[in-house]
Amino acid sequence: MAQDVVVVGGGPAGLAFARSLAGSGLAVTVVERQPLAALQDPTCDGREIALTHRSVTTLTALGAWAHLDPEDIAPLREARVLNGSSRFALSFDTGATGEDRLGQLVPNHRIRRALFLATRDQPGLDLIAGVDVGSVTSSAAGRVVTLADGRVLRPRLLVAADSRFSAVREQLGIAAEVNRLGRSMLVCRVAHDGDHGGSATEWFEHGHTIAMLPLNGTLSSAVLTLPAEEAERIAALDPVALGAEITRRYDARLGAMRVVEGPRLYPLATTYARHFVATGAALIGDAAVGMHPVTAHGFNLGLQGQATLAALVNKAAARGCDIATPLLLRRYEAAHRLASRPIYAATNLLVGLYTDERPAARLARHATLRAGARLPMVRDAVSRLLMQP
Numbered sequence: 001m002a003q004d005v006v007v008v009g010g011g012p013a014g015l016a017f018a019r020s021l022a023g024s025g026l027a028v029t030v031v032e033r034q035p036l037a038a039l040q041d042p043t044c045d046g047r048e049i050a051l052t053h054r055s056v057t058t059l060t061a062l063g064a065w066a067h068l069d070p071e072d073i074a075p076l077r078e079a080r081v082l083n084g085s086s087r088f089a090l091s092f093d094t095g096a097t098g099e100d101r102l103g104q105l106v107p108n109h110r111i112r113r114a115l116f117l118a119t120r121d122q123p124g125l126d127l128i129a130g131v132d133v134g135s136v137t138s139s140a141a142g143r144v145v146t147l148a149d150g151r152v153l154r155p156r157l158l159v160a161a162d163s164r165f166s167a168v169r170e171q172l173g174i175a176a177e178v179n180r181l182g183r184s185m186l187v188c189r190v191a192h193d194g195d196h197g198g199s200a201t202e203w204f205e206h207g208h209t210i211a212m213l214p215l216n217g218t219l220s221s222a223v224l225t226l227p228a229e230e231a232e233r234i235a236a237l238d239p240v241a242l243g244a245e246i247t248r249r250y251d252a253r254l255g256a257m258r259v260v261e262g263p264r265l266y267p268l269a270t271t272y273a274r275h276f277v278a279t280g281a282a283l284i285g286d287a288a289v290g291m292h293p294v295t296a297h298g299f300n301l302g303l304q305g306q307a308t309l310a311a312l313v314n315k316a317a318a319r320g321c322d323i324a325t326p327l328l329l330r331r332y333e334a335a336h337r338l339a340s341r342p343i344y345a346a347t348n349l350l351v352g353l354y355t356d357e358r359p360a361a362r363l364a365r366h367a368t369l370r371a372g373a374r375l376p377m378v379r380d381a382v383s384r385l386l387m388q389p
């Protein structure tokens with residue numbers, strides 16, 4: 001079968017994009033290195049994704065939201081930021097918006113499964129699982145995608161959704177800003193006796209950052225950001241010792257904590273591609289923008305970006321026009337850069353401010369939080385960002 005579109009990577013961004021092309025009449029192929037069984041029933045990876053209202057709307061429109069188990073959806077009612085030993089907290093809530101929550105927390109592996117189920121029987125969609133994309137080339141003469149098993153695909157449009165260390169991006173000759181932070185995120189699920197009240201806490205302590213994300217019942221997702229070596233040392237603790245370590249680091253605010261899932265380690269690196277497009281090709285998801293997880297925007301932005309590109313491609317296909325013109329691709333790039341660059345820059349600024357341990361930086365953090373509290377417009381802007389309709 002001739003392909004109109006080949007998507008490299010069947011992660012959440014790649015599958016969402018393929019699903020967004022449903023009904024376009026285009027022949028779409030997704031190539032994913034993981035085997036089919038891993039896509040049908042992905043294993044837990046410890047990531048709890050904070051979804052904005054806008055993302056929930058998108059996932060609903062894609063038919064994925066209906067595939068989530070209500071048990072897996074936890075309301076995020078409030079977010080609080082704390083600095084060091086100060087008891088002062090900057091809070092974000094829904095204010096006068098009439099909403100009962102800032103967003104929803106859903107495990108990443110459940111989102112992946114829901115997107116897989118939404119795309120499973122999509123007419124015109126071919127999923128090649130368990131096969132690596134070996135190499136790609138793209139020029140005015142056409143796109144050539146060579147799979148590790150020797151198959152060759154020649155799509156009109158090539159879309160890279162192959163993670164923040166995208167090999168396709170590199171092979172297309174697109175450079176990227178890559179910041180390896182030398183720190184890792186340790187994530188695990190913990191059970192506790194205290195009630196989190198649906199409130200997420202981000203606590204910038206000296207030497208580490210600890211976030212506690214509220215899950216259903218008396219469960220939370222503990223997210224510790226530490227220098228890479230220390231994170232490895234803590235991840236090697238037995239579950240009882242790890243629970244005690246997290247309880248201590250969280251100042252026993254929710255009582256004693258027991259580890260019920262994990263831990264998993266994520267070495268931190270942020271990436272931003274210099275271009276999101278090349279001749280007949282586009283980058284989406286983390287391949288375009290690899291955010292620091294602290295502001296929980298990576299997948300939300302990826303979902304927004306794929307929707308932008310899909311809308312342009314669907315429109316061109318409906319008119320019987322070329323789906324990969326330079327103008328179409330440039331429009332995608334401009335829109336997604338506008339949506340992502342400010343959030344990417346602000347997040348990196350925040351990370352810099354909160355990982356600097358010098359006394360002046362600590363004071364600056366404190367002053368920023370206080371200023372944020374005094375400026376309702378700052379709080380409102382952040383809340384609105386979280387709650388994008």
Ligand SMILES: Cc1cc2nc3c(=O)[nH]c(=O)nc-3n(C[C@H](O)[C@H](O)[C@H](O)COP(=O)(O)OP(=O)(O)OC[C@H]3O[C@@H](n4cnc5c(N)ncnc54)[C@H](O)[C@@H]3O)c2cc1C
Nearest residue numbers: 009011012013033049050133163285286296297298299300
């Ligand atoms: C700890 C943590 C917490 C996070 N929390 C949030 C949050 O709260 N909110 C939020 O919005 N985001 C969050 N994120 C970010 C979010 O997880 C990512 O943005 C999202 O998973 C990126 O999806 P993707 O499809 O672009 O890439 P990936 O999930 O990396 O998927 C890429 C896919 O491509 C496949 N692939 C790669 N190379 C090839 C190849 N050569 N051939 C075939 N297949 C290939 C891979 O197997 C993989 O399935 C978090 C991330 C982390 C690490």
